Amino acid sequence: MKRKAEKAQAAAPVSAFAARKARQQQAQTTAAASKPNVAEPAVEPPPKRPRRSLEEAAVPPASEENRVQTRRSSRRKEEQLKAEKVEKAEKATQKTRNEQPPKINQQVSEAATPKASEDQAPSDEESEEQDVVEDTNVIGLEAIQNDEEGYESPADTPVQVQDFPLSKTRLNKNNxxxxxxxxxxxxxxxxxxxxxxxxxxxxxxxxxxxxxxxxxxxxxxxxxxxxxxxxxxxxxxxxxxxxxxxxxxxxxxxxxxxxxxxxxxxxxxxxxxxxxxxxxxxxxxxxxxxxxxxxxxxxxxxDSFKRHLRPLHLEKQWSSAIKSLSQRGGRLKTLICGPKGSGKSTFSRYMLNHLLSPAPQTETNYYNTDGVAFLDLDPGQPEFAPMGQVYLVHLRSPVFGPPFSHPSLDSARDGTIVRSHHIGATSPKDDPDHYVLAAMDLMDRYRALQASYPQCPLIINYPGWIFGLGLEVATWLVGSLGLSDVVYMSEKGPAEVVQPLGQAAHQAKVPLTILPSQPTDFVSRSSAQLRSMQMQSYFHMARPSNIDNPLWLEQSLSRTKPFHVHYSGPQQGIQGIMVMGSQIHPDLLSEVLDGSIVAVVAVESPNAVLGHNSGPMFANGGNSAGSHDDPDADRDVDMGDSTDAVPFAGSSTIESSITRTPNEDLPYLFVGAGSSNPLDPKVTHCLGLALVRSVNVASRQLELVTPIAGSTLRGALEQGHNIVLVRGLLDNPNWAISEDYYAARAAEKRHRELTEKLKKNKDAAAEDATLEAEKQVLKDRIRRASKVPWMTVVEDNSRRHREALQREKSLWKLRKKAYPGSDSEGDW
Structure with a gap:
C-alpha cells in the first residue's frame, strides 16, 4: 500500500510553474557540476562590482526573490486551486538557490545593493562635521561626469555607503x-x-x-x-x-x-x-x-567620513599569471596592454612588487639582485613620473602607494629613472612617430642597462590606446622589442584587437596571455583630477639628502623661490623654447609660455630636431649652473657664464632654427611646415618639468619653479648639453593658480577654530584686539587670492548658475565656491 501511495503521489498533476522550476533546478545543478572551480565570494568577497550600462544604472535591478514573487502572484491569479503546490515548489526552489554556484549568489548580493550606490557618483566629500563639509563644498559633480572639463574639485554628491568587509582579523588583548x-x-x-x-x-x-x-x-x-x-x-x-x-x-x-x-x-x-x-x-x-x-x-x-572603501584583492587568474611569469627570472620581458580602465597599472604594480620581494629565495631558486626595469609607455597615467612622460626606471625595492605618492624617483635605495622623454601630451595619438622613436630609444637604454645588470627583467606598460593606430603601434612593438611574453587585460576582446595582437605574438614566437579585466567602479577622483594630484605632488615633493623617504612642502608655488634663468644675453642659460603642435606667431610666445608647464630637455647634439639636416658639430661644455641643492639658498641660475667655456666650432642646427621674438627677445625654436617637428629622442632626454611663473622682459629672465635638483642641471651642463624648454599640450595648471586661494581659506579656518577654542576657555577677552586684527588680515589675504587671472570665485553653487557659467567660461577659467559660514563670504 505504501508503494502504491508513492506512485499515486508521483503521478499527481503538477502545475506549469512547478514544472518550470523543476527544469530550472535541473539545469542549474548541471551547470554547477560543470563549473566546480568557481571561487566562492563568501570566502574572499569581490573587491569591485562589475560595470553596468546607463540603462541598468537608471533602473534599480530587482532581486531574484522579487522576480519569483512576481511570477508567483500572477500564477496565483490563474491557479488559485493549486496554491499549496506552488508554495511547496517555491520553497524547494529557494532551498536549491541557496545551494547554487557562487555566481548566482554574487548576482543576488549585487541586486540587494541600495539604489543610491548604483545611480549616484561616489564621493568622499561627506563628513559628520558640517563645517568641514562646507569648507570644501566646491563644484565637483561635473568633474566626474565630464572628465575633459577638469574642474579642480572632487564630486560632492552624497551617496549611501555599503557596509563592505575589509579586515578578517579582529584586534583584542591577545593579538x-x-x-x-x-x-x-x-x-x-x-x-x-x-x-x-x-x-x-x-x-x-x-x-x-x-x-x-x-x-x-x-x-x-x-x-x-x-x-x-x-x-x-x-x-x-x-x-x-x-x-x-x-x-x-x-x-x-x-x-x-x-x-x-x-x-x-x-x-x-x-x-x-x-x-x-x-x-x-x-x-x-x-x-x-x-x-x-x-x-x-x-x-x-x-570610516567616519562614510566613503566607498574597498580592499585591493587580486583576481586568482592574475595571481597565477604573475607566478608563472616570474618563473622566467631575468629572461622576462613582458608587454602589458589592454583597453582603458582594465587594470593594467594595478597588474604592473603587483608584478613589480612580486619580482622585487626581498625573499631569501623563491620556488625556482631565483634571487633577484639586479632589480627590475620598468618601461612606462603610458604618458596619460605614468607611475613614477608626471604626465606627458615616457621613461625607463630601474627599481630596487617594492613600492606601496598610488602614483601621486611617488611622482618622481631619485633614490639610490628605491630606484632611479634611467632615461625619460617628454611626449607633451596625455596620449601618443597626436604624434605616434615621435612616440615610437622614444620607445625604441628607451629599449636601447634597457639593453645597455643589462650590461651592468644581466638578470634584470623588464615590464612594459602600454597605454589604453589599443584601437586603430594604437593597435598598429602595439603589434609593431610586439614584433620589434624581442619580448618573452605579451599580456592582454580583457577577456571580452574585442576580436578586432585580440586577433591581430595574437597574430603578431605568434609571428614573434611570443606567448599571449589573456587575463580578465578588473575595472574600478567606485572612484572618488576622475582621471583628470588624479593627473592634477600627481602633478601637484610632483612640484611640492622634496628629497633631502639625509632622509630616505620624500617630504612634501605645503608652501604654495607662488611663495616658492624660483630659478632665475637668462634667456638672452651673454649669460643665456637656455638655448631655445619650443612649442609642440601647430605653429604659433612669435608675438604670442610670451602669452603661451607665461603660467604654463614646460619640460626641461637636455640636448646632447646639434642635430636634435627630427626631420632637419645635420649641421656642423660643436662642443659646449662651458655652461654651468649656479644653483644650490639647499632650497633656502639663492636659486639664481646663470647658466652659461663660466670661465671654462669651450667655444663653439660653428653654428648649431638648433641655433640656426631659432627666431627671436620682436618684443621680448625670446628664442623661439621652430622647425617644420605648419606643425613643430619634435626633438630626436636619441640625442635628447627630459630632466623634469618646470612651471613658468613669469617672463621678465626687462632683465631677459624666466622665473621657473621646478623640483629638479640643481645638481641635476649642473651635471647636464657639465656634460656639454644645452637646455631647451618644451611647451607641450598638457592640462592647464589650474591647481597651481588656485593654491593661494585655498591656502588663505585654510589659514582663515585655523584662525576661526582658534578663536572658538579661546572663547570656550574664556581667554578671548584679553586677545580681542589681536584676534580681530588677524582676522582682518586673513580676509584681505583671501580677497587678494581670489582676484588672480583666469579664476572666478562663485558664491552661488546652484545647478542653474553652474550651467550659466559653463556657457560663459573661457579656456582657463576655474570656478571656485566661497564656502558657507566663512567670515569673508559676503565681502567678494
Whole structure:
C-alpha cells in the first residue's frame, strides 16, 4: 500500500510553474557540476562590482526573490486551486538557490545593493562635521561626469555607503603586542588579513606577510605605505608565521603629504578620519586627542567620513599569471596592454612588487639582485613620473602607494629613472612617430642597462590606446622589442584587437596571455583630477639628502623661490623654447609660455630636431649652473657664464632654427611646415618639468619653479648639453593658480577654530584686539587670492548658475565656491 501511495503521489498533476522550476533546478545543478572551480565570494568577497550600462544604472535591478514573487502572484491569479503546490515548489526552489554556484549568489548580493550606490557618483566629500563639509563644498559633480572639463574639485554628491568587509582579523588583548600614540604592533594569524587607511611605516618582525604582490620577510627594513581612499586599500595578509602567526609593527609617519589638503580640495578627506573602534581599543591609556596617521578598519562602515572603501584583492587568474611569469627570472620581458580602465597599472604594480620581494629565495631558486626595469609607455597615467612622460626606471625595492605618492624617483635605495622623454601630451595619438622613436630609444637604454645588470627583467606598460593606430603601434612593438611574453587585460576582446595582437605574438614566437579585466567602479577622483594630484605632488615633493623617504612642502608655488634663468644675453642659460603642435606667431610666445608647464630637455647634439639636416658639430661644455641643492639658498641660475667655456666650432642646427621674438627677445625654436617637428629622442632626454611663473622682459629672465635638483642641471651642463624648454599640450595648471586661494581659506579656518577654542576657555577677552586684527588680515589675504587671472570665485553653487557659467567660461577659467559660514563670504 505504501508503494502504491508513492506512485499515486508521483503521478499527481503538477502545475506549469512547478514544472518550470523543476527544469530550472535541473539545469542549474548541471551547470554547477560543470563549473566546480568557481571561487566562492563568501570566502574572499569581490573587491569591485562589475560595470553596468546607463540603462541598468537608471533602473534599480530587482532581486531574484522579487522576480519569483512576481511570477508567483500572477500564477496565483490563474491557479488559485493549486496554491499549496506552488508554495511547496517555491520553497524547494529557494532551498536549491541557496545551494547554487557562487555566481548566482554574487548576482543576488549585487541586486540587494541600495539604489543610491548604483545611480549616484561616489564621493568622499561627506563628513559628520558640517563645517568641514562646507569648507570644501566646491563644484565637483561635473568633474566626474565630464572628465575633459577638469574642474579642480572632487564630486560632492552624497551617496549611501555599503557596509563592505575589509579586515578578517579582529584586534583584542591577545593579538595586540604593544601600542601607544605612534606605534601599533599586532599578531596576524595565517591566512588572516588586516586593512589600514592612511600612511604608515611597516616593519615585519616575525613571519611572512604579503602586501600588494610583495612577500615581506623579517628584516630590519621598514617600508613606507600610502593607503588613501582614492584607491583600493592594500591588504596585509599573513602568508606564514612562527607558531602560525606573523608579528608586524605599524608606525605613524609624517611625510607632509597630508598638508597638501590646504592647497587643494582634491587632497582633502583622502586619509584616515576620526579614530575607529579598533583605534580606541589600542589607544587605551593615551590622551583623548591622540591620533595616529593610520586607522584599522574592519568594515567600510568604520570610516567616519562614510566613503566607498574597498580592499585591493587580486583576481586568482592574475595571481597565477604573475607566478608563472616570474618563473622566467631575468629572461622576462613582458608587454602589458589592454583597453582603458582594465587594470593594467594595478597588474604592473603587483608584478613589480612580486619580482622585487626581498625573499631569501623563491620556488625556482631565483634571487633577484639586479632589480627590475620598468618601461612606462603610458604618458596619460605614468607611475613614477608626471604626465606627458615616457621613461625607463630601474627599481630596487617594492613600492606601496598610488602614483601621486611617488611622482618622481631619485633614490639610490628605491630606484632611479634611467632615461625619460617628454611626449607633451596625455596620449601618443597626436604624434605616434615621435612616440615610437622614444620607445625604441628607451629599449636601447634597457639593453645597455643589462650590461651592468644581466638578470634584470623588464615590464612594459602600454597605454589604453589599443584601437586603430594604437593597435598598429602595439603589434609593431610586439614584433620589434624581442619580448618573452605579451599580456592582454580583457577577456571580452574585442576580436578586432585580440586577433591581430595574437597574430603578431605568434609571428614573434611570443606567448599571449589573456587575463580578465578588473575595472574600478567606485572612484572618488576622475582621471583628470588624479593627473592634477600627481602633478601637484610632483612640484611640492622634496628629497633631502639625509632622509630616505620624500617630504612634501605645503608652501604654495607662488611663495616658492624660483630659478632665475637668462634667456638672452651673454649669460643665456637656455638655448631655445619650443612649442609642440601647430605653429604659433612669435608675438604670442610670451602669452603661451607665461603660467604654463614646460619640460626641461637636455640636448646632447646639434642635430636634435627630427626631420632637419645635420649641421656642423660643436662642443659646449662651458655652461654651468649656479644653483644650490639647499632650497633656502639663492636659486639664481646663470647658466652659461663660466670661465671654462669651450667655444663653439660653428653654428648649431638648433641655433640656426631659432627666431627671436620682436618684443621680448625670446628664442623661439621652430622647425617644420605648419606643425613643430619634435626633438630626436636619441640625442635628447627630459630632466623634469618646470612651471613658468613669469617672463621678465626687462632683465631677459624666466622665473621657473621646478623640483629638479640643481645638481641635476649642473651635471647636464657639465656634460656639454644645452637646455631647451618644451611647451607641450598638457592640462592647464589650474591647481597651481588656485593654491593661494585655498591656502588663505585654510589659514582663515585655523584662525576661526582658534578663536572658538579661546572663547570656550574664556581667554578671548584679553586677545580681542589681536584676534580681530588677524582676522582682518586673513580676509584681505583671501580677497587678494581670489582676484588672480583666469579664476572666478562663485558664491552661488546652484545647478542653474553652474550651467550659466559653463556657457560663459573661457579656456582657463576655474570656478571656485566661497564656502558657507566663512567670515569673508559676503565681502567678494
Amino acid at each position: 595586540i603586542v604593544y601600542s601607544d600614540e605612534h606605534r601599533l604592533c599586532v599578531r596576524i594569524k595565517e591566512k588572516m588579513s588586516l586593512v589600514m587607511l592612511g600612511h604608515y611605516d611597516l616593519w615585519v618582525k616575525r613571519g611572512v606577510v604579503s602586501l600588494m604582490g610583495a612577500k615581506l620577510h623579517p628584516s630590519s627594513r621598514v617600508y613606507r605605505v600610502y593607503a588613501p581612499s582614492t584607491h583600493s586599500l592594500p591588504v596585509i595578509k599573513c602568508v606564514s608565521g612562527v607558531n602560525g602567526e606573523a608579528e608586524v609593527e605599524f608606525k605613524s609617519c609624517h611625510s607632509g603629504i597630508y598638508r597638501l589638503k590646504d592647497l587643494s580640495p582634491l587632497y582633502q578627506r583622502i586619509w584616515n578620519g576620526k579614530n575607529t573602534a579598533a583605534d580606541k581599543l589600542t589607544l587605551k591609556g593615551a590622551s583623548p586627542s591622540a591620533k595616529r596617521t593610520f586607522s584599522v578598519l574592519y568594515t567600510s562602515a568604520d
